[in-house]
Amino acid sequence: MRAVAMLIAASACCLSGVELRAEPMGDVVRGEQVYEAKCSGCHSLDANRVGPAHRGVVGRKVGSAPGFTYSEALHKARFTWTAQRLDRWLTDPSAYLPGSRMGFRLADPQARADVIAYLMRQK
Amino acid sequence: MNEPKTNIPNVNRRGALSVAGVGLLSVAAVGVLGASSAMAKAGSATAADADILNVALGLEHEAIAAYQVGAGSGLLQKPALDAAVLFQSHHKAHRDALIGAIKQLGGAPVDPKSMDQYAAALGVSAIKSQTDVLRLAAKLERGAANAYLGVIPSFKNSAFAQVAGRLAADEVMHWTVLSSVLGDSLPSSALTFGA
Numbered sequence: 001m002r003a004v005a006m007l008i009a010a011s012a013c014c015l016s017g018v019e020l021r022a023e024p025m026g027d028v029v030r031g032e033q034v035y036e037a038k039c040s041g042c043h044s045l046d047a048n049r050v051g052p053a054h055r056g057v058v059g060r061k062v063g064s065a066p067g068f069t070y071s072e073a074l075h076k077a078r079f080t081w082t083a084q085r086l087d088r089w090l091t092d093p094s095a096y097l098p099g100s101r102m103g104f105r106l107a108d109p110q111a112r113a114d115v116i117a118y119l120m121r122q123k
Numbered sequence: 124m125n126e127p128k129t130n131i132p133n134v135n136r137r138g139a140l141s142v143a144g145v146g147l148l149s150v151a152a153v154g155v156l157g158a159s160s161a162m163a164k165a166g167s168a169t170a171a172d173a174d175i176l177n178v179a180l181g182l183e184h185e186a187i188a189a190y191q192v193g194a195g196s197g198l199l200q201k202p203a204l205d206a207a208v209l210f211q212s213h214h215k216a217h218r219d220a221l222i223g224a225i226k227q228l229g230g231a232p233v234d235p236k237s238m239d240q241y242a243a244a245l246g247v248s249a250i251k252s253q254t255d256v257l258r259l260a261a262k263l264e265r266g267a268a269n270a271y272l273g274v275i276p277s278f279k280n281s282a283f284a285q286v287a288g289r290l291a292a293d294e295v296m297h298w299t300v301l302s303s304v305l306g307d308s309l310p311s312s313a314l315t316f317g318a
Contacts, residue, residue, distance in 0.1 A: 038273065038318050041266020042182060047244040050181040071174070094171060094277055103175035103277035104270055106318045 023087070024110045026117025034115040038106060045122055051102065057081050058120045062097075073099030083116050090115070169279045173230035176283065179274070179290070180221040182267055184235035185245075186214040189263055191238070192247050193256040203253060203304060207260070210297045217290055224283075254305065261301040265316075268294035273318035291316070 035043075042050035052065035058081055063074035074097060079085065089096045090106040106112050190211035193199055199207055222232045235241075242248070245263075250256055271291035278284040295316060302309070 036262070037265060037315075038269045039266070040262060041268075041270040042178070044244065047246075049244050050178060050185060092277070101174040101178050103171075103178065103274035104318065105273055105276055107276075108318070111318070 024113040026083075026113035026115075026120075028114075028117045028121055031114035031116070031118025034106075034111050035118050038111070039115065042104070054119060055122045057122070058083065058086065058116070071099055071101045073097045083120060086116050086119070087112050170228070170230070171277075172279050172283050173225050173228040175274050175277060176221050176225050176228070177230060177233050179271065179287070180218060180225065181233050182270060183214050183218040183221060184233070185241060186263055186267060187211055187218060188235065188238060188241035189245055189260060190214065192242060192245070192250075193260060196250065196256060198250070198253045198256050200253060203257060206300060206304075207256075210260070210264075210300075213293050213297070217293070220286075224286075257301050257305050261298055261305060261307075264294045264298040264301060267291075268298060268316055269318060272316060 039054075043052070043054050045055040046053055048065060048068040052068035052070070057065075061080050062077035063070040077097060081089075085096075087109075090104075090112045092105050093100050093102045106115065190207050193207050194204060194211065225232045236244075245259065250259065268291045271287045271294065275284045275287050278287065
């Protein structure tokens with residue numbers, strides 16, 4: 001069964017009422033393909049490579065993968081990764097956490113939703 | 124540092140198409156060396172650019188190690204062995220270009236890890252055949268191409284973005300050859316590379 005993870009819809013208030021902005025639904029199967037094609041140049045689930053290991057990243061404190069040497073920006077961060085935060089990070093990491101070393105941007109919102117859905121399953 | 128509150132600008136379609144277009148640039152490793160030297164002197168690059176280049180250098184170190192593992196495994200036969208040695212030489216040229224640029228930006232180039240560390244991280248113990256070697260190489264090349272394309276919008280100095288496009292083109296060339304040798308189908312749709 002194809003597992004699908006719902007990402008939470010973000011909302012923004014305006015004077016005329018509440019405007020809802022639906023985020024794309026993430027697909028775990030597509031997410032694995034995105035991960036293999038776009039992320040695996042630098043990352044693996046279980047090994048620190050150019051970037052840190054990703055298994056368990058959702059719900060993990062930022063900058064806390066054992067054995068990986070992070071930039072000061074990530075080392076000092078005091079929050080945990082959620083789907084929403086990963087979406088903002090992957091959109092533009094240097095804007096989200098200035099001083100981070102990762103410059104890779106995943107511009108396609110659907111691809112971001114898919115890969116985050118995949119990462120949420122990698123416990 | 125708590126969670127940032129900054130708004131993230133969206134990348135529009137025009138931006139995505141321009142990224143894809145960069146991949147069409149011609150490639151010559153010696154040209155990359157010359158270009159990076161000139162760009163490093165341009166004065167508009169920042170520490171952020173040096174950081175991105177250093178991540179790229181780490182990726183090139185890993186690629187060199189992966190081809191070293193493949194070439195030294197005894198599993199590769201000609202002409203695959205010759206291709207592996209050639210592709211490794213390209214990655215060494217990339218490495219040297221990146222080291223030069225990082226130094227001229229005032230950065231400290233990252234050192235390669237040990238071969239044992241690379242072997243463990245890349246799962247080398249599971250490699251038993253020429254096909255396994257080529258499949259790993261193809262995966263790394265595709266990932267590297269996408270990594271280079273994905274960092275293009277983040278460079279402050281557009282000249283480095285151009286270099287990233289040229290490096291990506293090299294990686295796509297490698298991936299295409301490896302995929303052909305493996306008998307893999309070509310992508311059925313356009314714009315499969317890039318983020």
